[in-house]
Structures are given as structure tokens and as C-alpha cells.
Amino acid sequence: MSEQQKIDMQTVWQQDKDHYIHPWTDFSTFKETGSMVLADSDNVHVKDGDGREYLDGIGGLWCVNIGYAREEMAEAIADQIRQIPYYSSFGHHTTVPAAKLAAKLAELAPGNLNHVFYGCGGSVANDTAVRIIHFYFNQLGQKTKKKIISRIDGYHGSTYMAMSITGVKFDHIGFDIDEQLVHHISCPNPYRRPEGQSLEDFCDEKVQELEDKILELGADNVAAFFAEPIMGAGGVIVQPDGYHKKILAVCRKYGVLYVSDEVVTAFGRLGHMFASEDEFGIVPDIITCAKGLTSGYLPLGATILSSDIYDVISKPQADGAIFTHGYTYSGHPVSCAAGVKNIEIMERENLCGHVQEMGAYFEQQLKTLSDLQIVGDVRGRKFMMCIENVANKDTKELISPEAKVGNRIADHCQARGLIVRPLAHMNVLSPPLTLTREHVDFMVATLRESIEVTTAELKAEGYL
Ligand SMILES: Cc1ncc(COP(=O)(O)O)c(C=O)c1O
Known part of the structure; x- marks a missing residue:
């Protein structure tokens, strides 16, 4: 990198710090440190403004599934822009990629989930699900059926409704949520179950x-239950075997719709295009997805509805009203073209098959870190993993939040060329699906060293 480029990067860093309000940011540190500028990428690696390379252990934000900087993806996006970059799909217009992708999603989604509504991301997909569910019950004349149930530590997004459905208490601090409409039940986290309780009883x-x-x-009064197949941002919580099936049975018993939030788990992360049926044996009423749908190359989310729901919401309304829901960018042709190309690449390269194999190796190798003093739990499946750090492995007591153990480990990893995500006292891993055995070995060795260095620091500072 030339001296001039380096100076430009310094300017960019300053402009960003002065003017860009970053999402999910601790401003107490941001105002001093600013943000690391990422300027280049290739497959599983990203480069900062100084040209330093990092293995991206979190795939952007659980989303860069096919890996970075794919030339054929760039071409597909550019081609669509040259043909027709935008048209509204309100009413009776559509575009080729929007139609093609909807048909492909209908083919891949389980059961009779054959109808796709597009938005710009995961939060919007979940908001859309709530609006459509309310509309559905209104159409059926069940006008009191409005409440949503979700779980503590479930994460469903950051719009007002999606954040209300989210159950991560930390995320609600200082903000408001809708407590009339949304109700939470407890988190099914097996690691934190009472001492001596069997998994089945739990x-x-x-x-x-x-x-x-x-x-x-x-x-x-209860309209729907929202759940991630594996809870992601709440700490990669894998529920006990059979949980989803039993929960679905309860939903069916009371006419409550089951919404499976597959924003993270769809498109290969667990080795399937959708995890609900293939990994957990359930066919929900609605699946929401985003992220891996375009591998993060362009914003896109989808709310996929069963034919039963579609049949009701697509009936003409008695008073002549229409289905008044949608966004300027619903079915954006360029995003949909990215979605079509993304799935084509995934299928051609059998990325789901690769995740079945390499994800199993990743899981197995990460579990070897369990011998470290502060590693209390290594959990997750395939390319959706988490390390929970504790002060005492027997009592599972946490290290003081002041020690910022997740951040320290992430910083030590970053200094060694690996990006991992800190999540309170945990570290989350969700790499691109193209990861190889050598990449896995590098990640595990780097994590081991970084956790060891962190442990030594925590001892020296009296946290352990
Ligand atoms: C399970 C889940 N649902 C919804 C969302 C929100 O998606 P977005 O950030 O695209 O709005 C996320 C984001 O991380 C997620 O993990």
C-alpha cells in the first residue's frame, strides 16, 4: 500500500469516527478508538486499511456464506444492473430475478412453504411475519389472536417489533419494547439447567x-411463537433433542402459528439450505431468512409462508380493501439476482455437503479447547459455534463483566490475524462456509493461544 493510500485510510477512519453512527456500538470506546477500516477481501480473509490480513471467523455477521469477493457474483450483480436495476413490485409488476428466486425458495423450503414475501433483512422479515399473522387472523375473524410468544435470549432483530420479540435483556437496556403484544418464556439453555436435572426433564x-x-x-389471544432453530446472538444455544417438535405440537394444539427464524441457520450454516426440517424435523408455518440468502453481498430478507396462510391472506377482503403491506425495495431485482446466483454457487459447489464434513471437524477441534482453565462450554453445530468462558468450571460462575473477557480474547485473536466475535463473556464463531481444514487448524490454535494469554492477564489482575 502506498503512503498516499495510507494517508487516505487515516482520513477515512477520521470521517467515520466523526460522522457515522455505527449500529450496536459502545460509544464510550468508539469515540476514542473509532473503527477498523476494512478495505479488501478474498474468500475467508479480509484486509484492513493498512493491508493486514485476517481470517474472518464470523463471516461478516453470520452471513458471508459463499466467501468474499466472488467474481461471478460481481458479474451477476453488474449484469442485472445493466438490464434493469430497479422496478417496484407493488401490484402487477415483477422482475425476472424476483420471480426466479421466489420459485427457488419455494422449492427449497420444507412442506408447503411456497409463498415468499421480500424485505431488506432479517428484522424486516420478522416484522413482516407479525403484520401478516395479524392480517391472517383478522381475515379469519379471530380478531383477538394477536400476542406473540418468544424466548429469553432469542434474537430476532432491531426494528421496534423485532426487538420486542428479541429476548436478550441486555439489548433492551435504555430502549422501549412492546410489552402488551410480546411475551417471553425462559431460555432453554442446557448448560445452565439446574444441577442434576436430566436433559429430557429440562x-x-x-x-x-x-x-x-x-x-x-x-x-x-395468542397468535404466534417465534424461535430460532439454534439461538444465535443469545449465545449459540442448542436446545435439547426433541424440543422443537414438542413445542410445535403445543402450538398446533392451541392454533398458534410457529415462526422459525432462520436468518442465521438457513443457507448452509448447519449443512442444509433450511435447518427447520432437515436438522430439527419440523415444518413450521413461516420461515424468515436473510443474511446467507445473498451471502451478505446485497441486503435481502424473505418471509416464507405456508400455502394455508397464503390462501387466507390472498382472498379479496370483504370491504374491497387490499393487502396493504410492502416496501419500495420488496423484491429488489439486483438483490434477488444476488440471491439466485448465491444459491446456484452453493448448489454447484455442494457447500452444504462441505459444511456437513468440515463443520463436523470444526466442532470437534473447537471442543479440544474445553481443557483450558476458563472454557466452561464449547457448543453449537457445524459453522455456528460459541465458546463460553467462566471463572469456575464446576460452579459455572461468571468472570466479572468488568474484565470484558470476550473482548480481550477477540483482541488477542485479532492481533494474531483472526477475527472472532465477542458476546459478553463468550466468543462466537460463524465463518464462511468455504473454510478448509488448514483454516480450522489456524483458528483453533489462535484461539487456544489467545485464551491462554487472556487467562494469564485475568490472573495477574485478580479476576481469577
Ligand atoms: C436470528 C436472527 N434474526 C433476525 C436478525 C436480524 O437481521 P437483520 O440484522 O438483517 O435485520 C438477526 C441478526 O443477526 C438474527 O440473528
């Missing part, structure tokens, strides 16, 4: 809690 207790909550609110 699972049944959580399922019973949903049934109790529906009865408490009144089944006539």
Missing part, C-alpha cells in the same frame, strides 16, 4: 412453560 419443563404461557394469556 426439555419437558420448557415445553410445559410454553403451554402454561398460552393458557395464561388465553389461546384466543
Whole structure:
């Protein structure tokens, strides 16, 4: 990199710090440190403004599934821009990629989930699901069926409704949520279950809690249950075997719709295009997805509805009103072209098959870190993993939040050329799906060294 380019990067860093309000940011540190400028990428690596290379252990934000800087993706996007960069799909217009992608998603999604509504990302996909669910029950004349149930530590996005459905308490601090409409049940985190309780009993207790909550609110008032197949931003929580099936049975019993939030789990992260049925054996009423749908190359989200729901919402309304929901960028042709190309690449390269194999190796190798003093739990599946750090492995007592253990480990990894995501006392890993064995070995060795250095620091500072 030339001296001039370096100076430009310094300017960019300054402009960013002065003017860009970053999402999800701790301004107490941001105002001093600013942000690392990322300027280049290739496959599983990104480069900062100084040309330093990092293996991206978090795939952007659980999303760069096919890897960075794919030439044929750039071409597909450019081609679509040359043909027709935008047209509204309100009413009776459409574009080729919007139609093609909808048909492809209908083919890939389980059961009779054959109808696709597009938005710009995961939060909007979940907001859309709520609006459509309300509209659906209104159409059926069940006008009191409006409440949503979700789980503590579930993450569903950052719009007002999606954040209300989100159950990560930390995320609500200082903001408001809709507590009339949304109700939370507890988190089915097996690692934190009471000492001595079997996984089966723990699972049944959580399922019973949903049934109790529906009865408490009144089944006539409860519209839907929202859940991620594996809870992501809440700490990569894998629920006990059979949990989803049992939960779905309770939903069916009370006429409550099941929304599977596959914003992270779809498009290969767990080795399937969709995880709900292939990994967990359930066919929900609605699947929401985003992120891996375009591998993050362009913003796009989708709310995929069952034919049963579509049949109801697509009936003409009695008073002549229409389905008044949608966004300027619903079905954006360039984003949809990226989605079509993304799935084509995934299928051609059998990335799901690769994740089945390499993800199993990743899981197995990460678990070898369990021998480290502060590693309490290594959990997750395939390319969706998390390391939970604790002060005491027997009691599972946490290290003081002041120690910022997740951040320290992430910083040490970054200094060694690996980006991992800090999440309170945890570190999350969700690499591009093109990861090789050598990349896995580098990640695990770097994490081991970084956790060891962090442990030594914490001891020296009296945190351990
Ligand atoms: C499970 C889940 N749902 C929804 C969202 C929100 O998606 P977006 O940030 O694209 O709005 C996220 C984002 O991380 C997510 O992990």
C-alpha cells in the first residue's frame, strides 16, 4: 500500500469516527478508538486499511456464506444492473430475478412453504411475519389472536417489533419494547439447567412453560411463537433433542402459528439450505431468512409462508380493501439476482455437503479447547459455534463483566490475524462456509493461544 493510500485510510477512519453512527456500538470506546477500516477481501480473509490480513471467523455477521469477493457474483450483480436495476413490485409488476428466486425458495423450503414475501433483512422479515399473522387472523375473524410468544435470549432483530420479540435483556437496556403484544418464556439453555436435572426433564419443563404461557394469556389471544432453530446472538444455544417438535405440537394444539427464524441457520450454516426440517424435523408455518440468502453481498430478507396462510391472506377482503403491506425495495431485482446466483454457487459447489464434513471437524477441534482453565462450554453445530468462558468450571460462575473477557480474547485473536466475535463473556464463531481444514487448524490454535494469554492477564489482575 502506498503512503498516499495510507494517508487516505487515516482520513477515512477520521470521517467515520466523526460522522457515522455505527449500529450496536459502545460509544464510550468508539469515540476514542473509532473503527477498523476494512478495505479488501478474498474468500475467508479480509484486509484492513493498512493491508493486514485476517481470517474472518464470523463471516461478516453470520452471513458471508459463499466467501468474499466472488467474481461471478460481481458479474451477476453488474449484469442485472445493466438490464434493469430497479422496478417496484407493488401490484402487477415483477422482475425476472424476483420471480426466479421466489420459485427457488419455494422449492427449497420444507412442506408447503411456497409463498415468499421480500424485505431488506432479517428484522424486516420478522416484522413482516407479525403484520401478516395479524392480517391472517383478522381475515379469519379471530380478531383477538394477536400476542406473540418468544424466548429469553432469542434474537430476532432491531426494528421496534423485532426487538420486542428479541429476548436478550441486555439489548433492551435504555430502549422501549412492546410489552402488551410480546411475551417471553425462559431460555432453554442446557448448560445452565439446574444441577442434576436430566436433559429430557429440562426439555419437558420448557415445553410445559410454553403451554402454561398460552393458557395464561388465553389461546384466543395468542397468535404466534417465534424461535430460532439454534439461538444465535443469545449465545449459540442448542436446545435439547426433541424440543422443537414438542413445542410445535403445543402450538398446533392451541392454533398458534410457529415462526422459525432462520436468518442465521438457513443457507448452509448447519449443512442444509433450511435447518427447520432437515436438522430439527419440523415444518413450521413461516420461515424468515436473510443474511446467507445473498451471502451478505446485497441486503435481502424473505418471509416464507405456508400455502394455508397464503390462501387466507390472498382472498379479496370483504370491504374491497387490499393487502396493504410492502416496501419500495420488496423484491429488489439486483438483490434477488444476488440471491439466485448465491444459491446456484452453493448448489454447484455442494457447500452444504462441505459444511456437513468440515463443520463436523470444526466442532470437534473447537471442543479440544474445553481443557483450558476458563472454557466452561464449547457448543453449537457445524459453522455456528460459541465458546463460553467462566471463572469456575464446576460452579459455572461468571468472570466479572468488568474484565470484558470476550473482548480481550477477540483482541488477542485479532492481533494474531483472526477475527472472532465477542458476546459478553463468550466468543462466537460463524465463518464462511468455504473454510478448509488448514483454516480450522489456524483458528483453533489462535484461539487456544489467545485464551491462554487472556487467562494469564485475568490472573495477574485478580479476576481469577
Ligand atoms: C436470528 C436472527 N434474526 C433476525 C436478525 C436480524 O437481521 P437483520 O440484522 O438483517 O435485520 C438477526 C441478526 O443477526 C438474527 O440473528
